[in-house]
Amino acid sequence: GSYQKGKIIHGLRKAGTIPNTTIYHAGTSYDAETHEFKTSGGRVLAASSLSPTIASSSSLSYSSLLSLCFDGMSYRKDIGRVLPAFGLQSNVALRVGVLGSTKGTDLQAIIDAIENKRLSGVEIVAVGSNISSSGILERAKKHNLNTFYVKYGNSQDKGEREKIRIEGDKKVQNELTKANCDVVLLIGWMRILSIQFTEFFQGRLLNVHPSLLPKFGNTMDSDTHSMVIDSDEIETGCTIHRVTEKVDGGEIILQKKCGVTRKGDYPDGVDSLKNKVQALEGAAFLEILEKFRDEKIQSCKRKRRG
The missing domain is CATH 3.40.50.170 (Formyl transferase, N-terminal domain)
Structure with a gap:
C-alpha cells in the first residue's frame, strides 16, 4: 500500500552527498513553514547512481538510502541483481x-x-x-x-x-x-x-x-x-x-x-x-x-x- 501522508523525511541532505548519485522526488511535498520535506503518499523517493558496473552503482544507491528515514519507510532490496554467468559453478x-x-x-x-x-x-x-x-x-x-x-x-x-x-x-x-x-x-x-x-x-x-x-x-x-x-x-x-x-x-x-x-x-x-x-x-x-x-x-x- 501507499505511505501515509505528512511524514517528515529525514536525511535528504546527507543522502545527497553520496557521489555520482541523484535522489528523485515523487510522493513528496515541501512544507514552507517548517522547511521540511514530507511524504505525500505513494512512492516517495528514488535513488539512481552512475558507475562503471551494476554492482558499484547499486552500492552507491543503497548507501544513499541508508541515510534516509521516515515513519513507515521501506524499499526493495533486489534492484540491480545480476544473474550468475552461464555455466558458472x-x-x-x-x-x-x-x-x-x-x-x-x-x-x-x-x-x-x-x-x-x-x-x-x-x-x-x-x-x-x-x-x-x-x-x-x-x-x-x-x-x-x-x-x-x-x-x-x-x-x-x-x-x-x-x-x-x-x-x-x-x-x-x-x-x-x-x-x-x-x-x-x-x-x-x-x-x-x-x-x-x-x-x-x-x-x-x-x-x-x-x-x-x-x-x-x-x-x-x-x-x-x-x-x-x-x-x-x-x-x-x-x-x-x-x-x-x-x-x-x-x-x-x-x-x-x-x-x-x-x-x-x-x-x-x-x-x-x-x-x-x-x-x-x-x-x-x-x-x-x-x-x-x-x-x-x-x-x-x-x-x-x-
Whole structure:
C-alpha cells in the first residue's frame, strides 16, 4: 500500500552527498513553514547512481538510502541483481579473504551486494583481524562468515619487533591459504605487512586508501580526511592499489573521486567527507571484485579448452 501522508523525511541532505548519485522526488511535498520535506503518499523517493558496473552503482544507491528515514519507510532490496554467468559453478567463484582492524564498513558493502544478488560469482571465505574485539569480526560473524584472529606481540627491541611481525604475518598467511583465497582485501588493516607476506600474495593483495594517491600517502583514516580539508583540495576520493613492501606505493588499479567543498562547510569535522569517501570505497571494491571474478572465469574457460 501507499505511505501515509505528512511524514517528515529525514536525511535528504546527507543522502545527497553520496557521489555520482541523484535522489528523485515523487510522493513528496515541501512544507514552507517548517522547511521540511514530507511524504505525500505513494512512492516517495528514488535513488539512481552512475558507475562503471551494476554492482558499484547499486552500492552507491543503497548507501544513499541508508541515510534516509521516515515513519513507515521501506524499499526493495533486489534492484540491480545480476544473474550468475552461464555455466558458472561454485568452485569457479572468486574466493575472497579480508583483513581488517577496525569497523569494516567497506566489508558491509560487499556482503550486501553478495547477499542481495547484485554481485554474483564472488564468495567471502575468510575474515581475519589482529584485534579480537574488532568491529569487522563482529560484522563478519553476524553474517556467518568464517573468521580468525591472530595476536601480534610487542617489544621495545627493533629486531624482536620484526621477528614478531614476520611470525604473525605467517599465521595470517596460513589462515588465508587454508581458505584458498584468490584475492585478499585490506579493509582498515592497521599493520604494515612484511615483505615475505606481500611477496607471497603478490598481485592479489589489495588495499583501499582514503585519498587519491600519491596525495596523502602514509596517512590513515580521519587524519587523511582532515589533511585533505586543511589543504584546500578541490577533489578527493579513494584509491585501490596492489600492496607491496612500500606503504601505499603499489600499482594503482582504480580511483574514484568526489568534490571537496570549502573548509568551513565541515562543521562536523571530517565525518561528512569520510562518509562520502567510504561510499566510494565500497563501490570501488565491488568493481574490482567483478574484474577479478571475470578474469578467473576466463582463465577457467581457457584451461577447459586446453
